[in-house]
Amino acid sequence: MNTTELPRLTVIGTGYLGATHAICMAVLGFEVLGVDVDQAKIDKLASGEVPFFEPGLPELLTKALESGRLRFSTSFEEAGEFGDVHFVCVGTPQQAGSDAADLSYVHAAFRSLAPHMHRRALVVGKSTVPVGTAKQLAETVRDLAPAGAEAELAWNPEFLREGFAVDDTMRPDRLVFGVESEWAEERLRAAYKPVLDLGTPVVRTDLATAELVKVAANSFLATKISYINAMAEVCEAVGADIKDLADSLALDDRIGGKFLKPGLGFGGGCLPKDIRAFAHRAEEIGVGQAVSFLREVDDINRRRRARTVDLVREMLGGISGKRIAAWGAAFKPNSDDIRDAPALDVARTMHGLGGHVRVFDPAALDNARRAFPDLRYGDSAFDVARDADVVVLLTEWSEFREVDPEALAEVVKHKRIVDGRHALNADQWRAAGWEYRALGRS
Template sequence: MNQAESPRLTVIGTGYLGATHAICMAVLGFEVLGVDVDQGKIDRLASGEVPFFEPGLPELLTKALESGRLRFTTSFEEAGEFGDVHFLCVGTPQRPGSDAADLTYVEAAVRALAPNLTRRALVVGKSTVPVGTAKRITGVIQDLAPAGEEVELAWNPEFLREGFAVDDTMRPDRLVFGVASDWALERLEAAFKPILDLGTPVVRTDLATAELVKVAANSFLATKISYINAMAEVCEAVGADIKHLADSLALDDRIGGKFLKPGLGFGGGCLPKDIRAFAHRAEELGVGQAVSFLREVDDINRRRRARTVDLVREMLGGISGKRIAAWGAAFKPNSDDIRDAPALDVARTMHGLGGHVRVFDPAALDNARRAFPELRYGDSAFDVARDADVVVLLTEWSDFKEIEPDALAQVVKHKRIVDGRHALDAEKWRAAGWEYRALGRS
């Protein structure tokens, strides 16, 4: 390939990360081949259907397919022949029965791709992996690839926020390039040229540092979220107001207000499993004590779910037999992701305690129904709130925040609301005659 030409890209794995990356890179002008072992997923994408909820992505998929620059396949042989730069975007879930990351999909992708690499190429890991993985799989790739050491490995961690993945891909706040040679850096720069032309900051570093960046960032964010929730526990003990405390801290420019929001805590497919895998890997490396605080961060986060159930119990004088409207199922708004979702954890706990729980979410209902068929679901926020003894806000969708207290009062049995996300205007709801409770607020 001529160095001046744009490299042809393959994206191995077409889940949330891979599909987003493949679609956005094709829209940016690259020839892209998406690769997956799941024929059903490939067929859906090839027909123009995004198999998950992400604002703006379906329109970009249509645009990319119509351009002719984006195709999908299950053939690794085709991928090896087509691609100059191969992005590994497969999942690294938590290993069953352990805090460690499960690298099964990474290993399988590498072993399927490498035997088809017959010329000089760059393999780029984007998946979140334990530090040291890149060094190990470099050897695996070079052993299995016919091109041998002409195939290099780089690491380019992803920082996608669900609900904002298109912007985070096409206009990221930084790019981290973990490389072992100038050639690998040049290939990465060519593969991200339209993004670099926007002036996007780049950090060139080694493979191990690039692997650490994502888990370090997620650990910091998780710590900040759990910190303010720990302060909420203190506020509850002394009758202080966590909202006012958080607002005061946010005005300190050394601290800032981002992720300093008290409430039900974090969930999803990244923060919980990443901090657990990071702590596990640190222990393997003999530096577990350095990140032992992450265990407490995790524990604080989990306690918020139980404490939210306690708030409901205290408000109702017990949960058994009570009608409860649960607003939210996704782990965050603008997503249909229910992995480790605090909302569904709380709903299931209240159901297990004998509550008549009905759940509504604007995007995640289908996923919730499949995962937890024992729960009952409704068609709208007002539908599940009909004759409810309490409404519990568990995911901070804008749809819920915009509901007027007087309108909701027309359908509920009792004007009681538990704001698990500090998303509502407490004074407004109380002025409308509602009993309002939130974690860390009197």
């Protein structure tokens, strides 16, 4: 590929989204400059270390650095001089004490970059923001950039799934371009040329629609997850089986089986804060009633954590003084992300009730130890299960799903397991003499 035909890219913000985007774009043949105000992040990445767990990304970082197409800096002046297309990938966490999104990092990134835009260039927001934010940021860019109206803004939402971020960046199922001119669309198409050459569908739209796509998608997925978990509550009340119910629904092609899996519910840095911010923003613009159901979606999801603790309590006849093996800390497998992780929430609740809880996770232990030093941790699934009164599966890592129940029986005190993720074969475990419980199953 002749890289002289491709625009030079900057990526502002080198967290999960930004680092992944910068690395993958460099591997695809672009010259990329990653920019962050955190010198420690920049130093780690420049030395070849990915500061979070994501399968396949460390190898790609090494490849990108060795190619000479990827480098990192803390200088916005350098970014302005270097980049033809600037991707802004900073975080929008939930505000403390509010459901609203904290946009301080987004505004700071645009205000820091714009004064160094001396020539025609495109700034592309990828962060998840409340609808209407892009219009404000476009005015900021025009007001602060020496290039004036020649500094344009577009919105290009991200759809990364943790654990699959490399594929989602290099082979996405769609790209959404929120643009205000033909030139902006042309620049975005050039910035994604290798991806578009694969036949990736593009939806061209306005700024507001592009802002809404990500939160609308996350709200739909969260609703589907909470729906099947609401059905699990009904099944528990009447003695029905949620797995059989979910399997039956999945065979309806109008519904499908994806995200129709009962269990402990969703967490992480996206779905919970995005649906809360969406509901908050809808109320601000006078359409809160239209998405009021998202409040109940959130409540159903929270209840699954408490109900999982109830299952453990029911199985043990009380939690205080009992030895509990907690399998999982990350909010999902193939990730070290513990933000709003249901697994750690359940482990901490059981610890608070007097249980002797030991936690193991294949990737998230360091993050868990830093965030919750009051919990105890172990070196393996079997280590934390030694002499346990119950094993509680909280994150559905493949190594937990593949545990031999006969082998595990040799180390536990009692053969009891609570499957918080419907990840295990109940018949196999029961045949091995285990007392097996899962949400929504008799």
